Amino acid sequence: MIEMNTKLKDLVNNLEIGIFRYSLDSRGKFVFANAAFSRMLNKKTEDVLGISFQDICENPEELTRLNTKICSQGRVENEWIGLKREDGSLIQCSIKAVLVKDDNEKDLLIDGIIEDITEHKKAREGLLQAKLAAEEASSAKSMFLANMSHEVRTPMNAVIGMLDLTLETDLTDDQKDNIETAKEAADNLLSLLNDILDISRVEAGKIVLEKVKFDLWKVTDSVGKGLSVLANKKNIQLTVNVDPKVPRMIVGDSTRLRQIIINLLNNAIKFTAKGSVELKVGVASSLEGEVELLFSVTDTGIGIPKDKQQAIFEVFTQADASTTRKFGGTGLGLAISRKLVEMMSGKIWIESEEGVGSTFFFTARFDVSDQLQTQDEKEHKKVFVQGKEPVTKAARILNILLAEDNPLNQKIAVKLLEKKGWLVEVVDNGQKAIDHIVDKNFDVILMDVQMPVLDGLEATKKIREQEKQTGKHIPILAMTARAMVEDEKKCIESGMDGYIPKPIDAVKMYSIIEQVLEKG
Numbered sequence: 001m002i003e004m005n006t007k008l009k010d011l012v013n014n015l016e017i018g019i020f021r022y023s024l025d026s027r028g029k030f031v032f033a034n035a036a037f038s039r040m041l042n043k044k045t046e047d048v049l050g051i052s053f054q055d056i057c058e059n060p061e062e063l064t065r066l067n068t069k070i071c072s073q074g075r076v077e078n079e080w081i082g083l084k085r086e087d088g089s090l091i092q093c094s095i096k097a098v099l100v101k102d103d104n105e106k107d108l109l110i111d112g113i114i115e116d117i118t119e120h121k122k123a124r125e126g127l128l129q130a131k132l133a134a135e136e137a138s139s140a141k142s143m144f145l146a147n148m149s150h151e152v153r154t155p156m157n158a159v160i161g162m163l164d165l166t167l168e169t170d171l172t173d174d175q176k177d178n179i180e181t182a183k184e185a186a187d188n189l190l191s192l193l194n195d196i197l198d199i200s201r202v203e204a205g206k207i208v209l210e211k212v213k214f215d216l217w218k219v220t221d222s223v224g225k226g227l228s229v230l231a232n233k234k235n236i237q238l239t240v241n242v243d244p245k246v247p248r249m250i251v252g253d254s255t256r257l258r259q260i261i262i263n264l265l266n267n268a269i270k271f272t273a274k275g276s277v278e279l280k281v282g283v284a285s286s287l288e289g290e291v292e293l294l295f296s297v298t299d300t301g302i303g304i305p306k307d308k309q310q311a312i313f314e315v316f317t318q319a320d321a322s323t324t325r326k327f328g329g330t331g332l333g334l335a336i337s338r339k340l341v342e343m344m345s346g347k348i349w350i351e352s353e354e355g356v357g358s359t360f361f362f363t364a365r366f367d368v369s370d371q372l373q374t375q376d377e378k379e380h381k382k383v384f385v386q387g388k389e390p391v392t393k394a395a396r397i398l399n400i401l402l403a404e405d406n407p408l409n410q411k412i413a414v415k416l417l418e419k420k421g422w423l424v425e426v427v428d429n430g431q432k433a434i435d436h437i438v439d440k441n442f443d444v445i446l447m448d449v450q451m452p453v454l455d456g457l458e459a460t461k462k463i464r465e466q467e468k469q470t471g472k473h474i475p476i477l478a479m480t481a482r483a484m485v486e487d488e489k490k491c492i493e494s495g496m497d498g499y500i501p502k503p504i505d506a507v508k509m510y511s512i513i514e515q516v517l518e519k520g
């Protein structure tokens with residue numbers, strides 16, 4: 001027995017945690033147990049003294065493991081042990097104990113504290129189960145959306161392609177108007193599909209940002225150029241202004257940055273009837289090897305009332321209920337942008353006055369290094385006027401191999417390619433594509449990704465493998481309705497040279513094909 005003065009005894013017995021001393025003599029036995037420990041076991045204290053851990057431990061193997069650990073390391077911490085109570089019920093306990101020597105320096109003792117965590121564990125397991133179930137549901141939702149998007153995109157490809165082709169035929173004014181309206185609706189449906197897919201993937205934590213070196217001026221210029229058509233149609237001046245202090249070469253996810261800027265510029269142009277829209281980029285702060293950039297998009301549009309300025313960053317929220325009727329849109333763009341900005345360790349906010357205009361600001365962090373920068377950094381300012389039609393080079397007849405299993409998609413792609421005067425041969429799986437290029441020269445292969453027998457990614461890998469012997473390189477472009485950034489990455493990793501998203505935008509497809517051939 002342990003000799004204790006009364007105060008110490010009271011203290012030890014009042015504590016709501018089990019305290020014990022255990023003697024490691026021949027079989028082992030408890031030589032001290034406080035009131036809490038006895039209560040835990042539902043025994044009288046005198047009944048605890050003299051019994052051993054073997055008598056109350058649920059699992060002998062667990063006990064042997066703990067015993068070995070304490071004897072070799074001198075202590076155990078944060079271990080779990082299952083104990084049997086007097087009535088046979090089981091409790092889960094956490095245990096912390098140290099190995100000590102008795103006063104006579106001969107006998108070994110274990111002093112420890114023990115706590116009943118049965119309820120805590122149950123709650124934890126419940127939470128864990130709930131978390132797993134939620135994760136499973138979320139990933140099922142995400143998969144469902146990805147598949148749905150694919151399933152919907154394939155027929156949309158046919159709809160948009162056929163409308164495009166019909167628009168190029170002789171039509172009465174009425175027919176042209178009808179088809180143009182249908183085309184606009186199909187385009188809107190497609191962009192809604194993209195937004196829903198994006199927000200669900202962001203929310204499911206499925207989007208991982210890339211860290212790749214890129215030229216910021218190229219991003220701002222191409223976005224400006226792309227949107228100049230829209231701005232010029234409305235007679236709005238679109239300007240891009242990058243401060244000279246902004247490092248030109250930065251490391252981050254240019255695709256997602258582009259997505260945020262396009263969304264803000266698109267809105268700015270959409271909600272502005274006259275005046276101007278300006279994108280500005282400056283430095284917010286810089287640290288060793290890192291820069292925080294401040295982007296702003298200013299318009300002279302309708303503005304946003306103060307009480308709506310927070311809500312518009314939430315999903316499916318628009319400043320004014322009549323917005324959808326007047327301007328279209330779904331209220332997803334800013335929510336996606338906010339999530340992406342947060343992933344770039346930044347913030348997004350707005351300053352706006354009704355009837356005067358709005359400025360959307362956002363910050364984002366990028367990696368930088370001095371080695372990446374060029375010498376002559378200067379201000380980069382551009383006013384975008386609507387680009388002229390790209391000058392087409394002297395027409396060259398291309399030989400194209402199309403690997404696509406869906407007959408509708410085959411028909412559309414062939415029609416669009418033949419319209420350029422190009423020659424097209426069609427196969428319906430990846431293996432046939434490989435067989436087909438053995439004794440024929442093609443300028444480019446357009447490869448669907450999902451195909452029977454051998455899919456587009458595997459076929460490309462095989463072709464690249466074979467080319468190691470011949471030293472040739474045939475350009476391969478993916479054609480797929482799977483439009484997520486990760487899918488694009490998979491295509492490039494398999495050895496493809498580029499990516500044509502479905503539904504096919506004819507002009508885009510021609511220019512991607514011409515670009516890849518120019519690169520050689």
Ligand code: ADP
Binds near residue numbers: 271328331
């Ligand atoms: P959508 O434009 O598809 O409705 P967003 O999330 O991009 O979705 O925008 C949400 C709402 O915020 C818009 O519907 C509009 O009411 C408001 N808004 C966004 N940008 C502007 C802007 N530049 N000027 C005025 N209102 C804007």
